[in-house]
Amino acid sequence: xxxxxxPVSLMGASARKFAANRPAxxxxxxxxxxxxxxxxxxxxxAHDPVKINLRSLNQEPSAEHWLGTDKGGRDxxxxxxxxxxxxxxISLCVTAIIAGTGTVVGVLAGYFGGSADSLLMRMTDVVLxxxxxxxxxxxxxVDPDGGIPSLIWTVGLLGWGxxxxxxxxxxxxxxxxxxxxxxxxxxxxxLRILTRHLLxxxxxxxxxxxxxxxxxxxGVEASLSFLGFGVPVGQPSWGNMLADALSxxxxxxxxxxxxxxxxxxxxxxLSIHFIGEGVKEAISIQERHI
Amino acid sequence: MNxxxxxxxxxxxxxxxxxxxxxSGAGAPDNRGGNGPSAQTGIEGETKxxxxxxxGYPSPFKGLFEPxxxxxxxxxRVLEFITxxxxxxxxxxxxxPGIATWQESADHKTFTFKIKHGVRWQNGDELTVEDWKFAxxxxxxxxxxxxxxxxxxxxxxxxxxxxGKAKRISGIRIIDPYTMExxxxxxxVNTIDNLWAYPMNERYxxxxxxxDMPSSDQVRKAPIGIGPFQVKNIQPGEFVExxxxxxxxxxxxxxxxVLYKVFDDKMIASLFEQGAIDIExxxxxxxESLNKLDNVKLMQSPDLSYEYIGFKFGHWDAKAQRIVxxxxxxADKRLRQAMYYALDRQGIIDGFSYGLGKLAETPISSESWxxxxxxxINRYPYxxxxxxELLDEAGYKDKDGDGLREDPKGAxxxxxxxSMVGGVNDEPRTEAMLQNWREVGLDVRLxxxxxxxxxxxxxxxxxxDPSVELFNGVxxxxxxxxxxxxxxxxxxxNYPRWSSRENERLIREGVSVKAYxxxxxxxxxxxxxxxxxxxxxxxxxxxxxxxxxxxxRLQGVKVNAxxxxxxxxxxxxxxxx
Numbered sequence: 093x094x095x096x097x098x099p100v101s102l103m104g105a106s107a108r109k110f111a112a113n114r115p116a117x118x119x120x121x122x123x124x125x126x127x128x129x130x131x132x133x134x135x136x137x138a139h140d141p142v143k144i145n146l147r148s149l150n151q152e153p154s155a156e157h158w159l160g161t162d163k164g165g166r167d168x169x170x171x172x173x174x175x176x177x178x179x180x181x182i183s184l185c186v187t188a189i190i191a192g193t194g195t196v197v198g199v200l201a202g203y204f205g206g207s208a209d210s211l212l213m214r215m216t217d218v219v220l221x222x223x224x225x226x227x228x229x230x231x232x233x234v235d236p237d238g239g240i241p242s243l244i245w246t247v248g249l250l251g252w253g254x255x256x257x258x259x260x261x262x263x264x265x266x267x268x269x270x271x272x273x274x275x276x277x278x279x280x281x282x283l284r285i286l287t288r289h290l291l292x293x294x295x296x297x298x299x300x301x302x303x304x305x306x307x308x309x310x311g312v313e314a315s316l317s318f319l320g321f322g323v324p325v326g327q328p329s330w331g332n333m334l335a336d337a338l339s340x341x342x343x344x345x346x347x348x349x350x351x352x353x354x355x356x357x358x359x360x361x362l363s364i365h366f367i368g369e370g371v372k373e374a375i376s377i378q379e380r381h382i
Numbered sequence: 383m384n385x386x387x388x389x390x391x392x393x394x395x396x397x398x399x400x401x402x403x404x405x406s407g408a409g410a411p412d413n414r415g416g417n418g419p420s421a422q423t424g425i426e427g428e429t430k431x432x433x434x435x436x437x438g439y440p441s442p443f444k445g446l447f448e449p450x451x452x453x454x455x456x457x458x459r460v461l462e463f464i465t466x467x468x469x470x471x472x473x474x475x476x477x478x479p480g481i482a483t484w485q486e487s488a489d490h491k492t493f494t495f496k497i498k499h500g501v502r503w504q505n506g507d508e509l510t511v512e513d514w515k516f517a518x519x520x521x522x523x524x525x526x527x528x529x530x531x532x533x534x535x536x537x538x539x540x541x542x543x544x545x546g547k548a549k550r551i552s553g554i555r556i557i558d559p560y561t562m563e564x565x566x567x568x569x570x571v572n573t574i575d576n577l578w579a580y581p582m583n584e585r586y587x588x589x590x591x592x593x594d595m596p597s598s599d600q601v602r603k604a605p606i607g608i609g610p611f612q613v614k615n616i617q618p619g620e621f622v623e624x625x626x627x628x629x630x631x632x633x634x635x636x637x638x639x640v641l642y643k644v645f646d647d648k649m650i651a652s653l654f655e656q657g658a659i660d661i662e663x664x665x666x667x668x669x670e671s672l673n674k675l676d677n678v679k680l681m682q683s684p685d686l687s688y689e690y691i692g693f694k695f696g697h698w699d700a701k702a703q704r705i706v707x708x709x710x711x712x713a714d715k716r717l718r719q720a721m722y723y724a725l726d727r728q729g730i731i732d733g734f735s736y737g738l739g740k741l742a743e744t745p746i747s748s749e750s751w752x753x754x755x756x757x758x759i760n761r762y763p764y765x766x767x768x769x770x771e772l773l774d775e776a777g778y779k780d781k782d783g784d785g786l787r788e789d790p791k792g793a794x795x796x797x798x799x800x801s802m803v804g805g806v807n808d809e810p811r812t813e814a815m816l817q818n819w820r821e822v823g824l825d826v827r828l829x830x831x832x833x834x835x836x837x838x839x840x841x842x843x844x845x846x847d848p849s850v851e852l853f854n855g856v857x858x859x860x861x862x863x864x865x866x867x868x869x870x871x872x873x874x875x876n877y878p879r880w881s882s883r884e885n886e887r888l889i890r891e892g893v894s895v896k897a898y899x900x901x902x903x904x905x906x907x908x909x910x911x912x913x914x915x916x917x918x919x920x921x922x923x924x925x926x927x928x929x930x931x932x933x934x935r936l937q938g939v940k941v942n943a944x945x946x947x948x949x950x951x952x953x954x955x956x957x958x959x
Binding site for chain 2: 142143144146147149162163164165166232233236237239320324325326338339340341342
């Protein structure tokens with residue numbers, strides 16, 4: 093009974109701890125709202141985010157277009173929502189690739205040590221030392237029609253180095269814990285030890301890093317698109333919307349073109365960080381108990 | 383444009399490649415200077431010497447600073463400050479005497495030119511007809527790779543010289559240092575319009591083989607001319623510093639110098655506001671923001687140019703020096719016409735160019751006497767319904783239900799489109815075109831997912847890069863309506879690589895002896911325009927309106943249909959503005 097209840101009450105304690113963290117809760121609500129709006133975009137707006145409308149170029153915010161239109165006569169609200177889908181989808185996919193690759197490499201290197209460790213860590217060094225932007229530009233010119241999927245794969249496969257290092261360090265520390273020794277002494281197989289005992293111990297670090305990576309990838313999408321190497325020109329994404337601000341007339345005279353995208357990028361990145369902090373603190377309760 | 387290409391320039395003055403949207407065209411006469419004001423800043427009278435003017439250009443320049451070799455308006459703009467042709471063009475687009483005057487024999491085959499005494503090169507040499515002869519020989523030389531052979535090929539013996547069969551061009555005879563006689567092979571009505579009229583300093587190029595000239599220091603680093611400004615310093619792709627040439631034959635220039643500098647066009651309004659640029663041919667999409675500035679004057683003039691969207695029909699065979707029409711993709715005329723009907727050209731001009739442009743359907747300037755009246759041609763009005771009908775008829779149908787048409791054999795049909803980077807509206811403007819075609823079910827995509835810089839663009843188009851299928855370019859025209867240079871099967875600049883027997887016949891007929899009869903010649907060009915209008919080897923988009931923005935402190939600037947660099951020795955700077 094006690095055993096069964098322990099995790100529940102720990103979860104409860106974690107949840108209470110998280111709930112007590114005001115910034116984290118507000119951030120969570122904000123993020124959920126943004127996600128919901130973006131996901132529901134096709135039902136929320138009647139305007140096509142890509143379709144050029146020659147009769148409504150550069151319009152100020154109005155009842156018809158709440159946030160005005162851009163230089164192609166495209167409704168900014170619908171571009172923000174559909175752009176959010178692209179940006180968040182890229183962030184999500186890239187994070188998944190990074191977290192997946194990084195965890196596997198980090199755990200294997202940390203747990204097995206020795207030559208496996210050396211090999212995997214040298215690979216990580218190679219990935220970390222790759223000139224990131226240059227490679228993205230090269231891929232873009234080799235495969236110009238690749239679009240978003242090619243961007244996701246390039247960034248994902250180049251970005252897992254840091255993640256793997258953190259996971260490896262944590263694995264090295266966890267490995268020395270007595271419960272690991274106990275598991276081994278009881279005759280548990282490697283796979284069981286890894287999945288049932290080691291991975292749960294990494295959860296806290298994993299989640300926090302996951303959050304930070306997701307936030308960072310939103311920034312990466314925005315900066316690559318701003319530079320013209322990210323999401324193909326014309327497709328809505330928050331980074332592409334920011335790129336419109338390259339024109340001085342837009343920056344000084346058409347705030348509605350760039351300010352909302354700016355605020356959303358900042359808001360989403362900030363809120364992910366706050367949530368990450370909240371989760372970190374909440375999970376530390378569990379870790380103390382372990 | 384950008385960018386952004388060479389070839390022969392025949393008839394029309396100069397054919398120049400220009401940027402699509404940034405600058406509207408550069409219809410600079412190729413081998414003539416323009417004169418005759420159509421708009422102008424300031425009043426003449428109290429002028430003042432001194433000061434330097436910054437001339438802005440939106441795309442990196444190639445740096446071929448010799449009239450015989452340059453290709454695009456990027457380099458032409460510099461050449462217009464540093465040198466001049468020996469003949470000029472009047473407002474009615476006819477060629478007139480300048481430094482050189484001429485007499486034509488009764489059979490129209492012998493021309494005797496006399497040039498002014500005392501015209502100086504910027505290195506101190508005196509200009510003689512030897513320099514002109516040298517320029518003609520360079521262009522006719524077997525190793526000459528530039529685009530201007532057309533402007534010397536009418537000279538007797540030029541062909542033999544080019545083939546390496548003769549040591550000199552037999553039709554050129556020097557009588558004295560200021561007199562030269564040129565014989566041409568056939569009497570052509572536009573001989574004098576086409577004849578190359580820029581001199582090249584023979585002594586200055588001594589020891590440089592013709593094939594090395596485009597990369598020589600004389601062209602790239604220290605070009606000289608006979609114009610009002612001389613080159614002081616060239617930073618490739620960035621700027622050209624020019625200073626006053628005191629021995630200019632028309633008189634000492636008022637300005638101390640001109641700085642030709644490359645700027646990012648997106649910044650043009652703020653650069654003008656800060657006074658960083660004094661004069662630039664402005665992108666049409668900056669029209670509104672420039673118009674709001676108190677310190678800027680905008681001058682407008684119709685442009686001798688047209689914007690087009692060309693189809694690739696084949697490639698250029700460099701060995702045979704002719705086109706090969708071996709690409710069947712756009713072979714069906716109905717496909718080409720359908721794409722033309724599908725374009726909302728007026729909407730695009732109104733939306734992205736503030737209406738600055740005039741729809742055109744044939745490649746002859748509406749300023750010209752040879753332009754066919756609108757009612758005699760198909761104007762290809764925006765008509766998606768008609769476009770769909772034509773596509774259905776041609777067998778381009780959506781067979782797999784994805785909303786996009788497959789080709790008549792049922793295979794996926796994707797067309798790649800190329801255009802140039804220029805102003806801020808390029809992206810939505812291009813997107814608007816792509817969507818126009820998508821609306822009728824054609825899957826047209828941006829080649830490489832992005833717009834290209836002018837020089838890259840024109841290089842890929844000219845070299846027939848296999849990825850280039852549909853391309854959005856601009857031609858600056860010369861004064862004579864003869865389409866040679868851009869439309870014949872042996873024209874490198876025939877970028878679509880399209881021709882037909884009828885096309886060749888009509889172009890030849892337009893410069894035949896019979897064409898000395900203006901009415902006959904006009905009819906030939908009407909027929910040719912009807913042919914182009916029906917065949918649609920390219921979708922002629924519009925003629926453009928040039929906007930020149932000049933800081934109000936700069937005085938004496940005039941613009942006309944070919945250029946805005948007219949007599950820059952008269953430009954001056956007014957204090958206090």
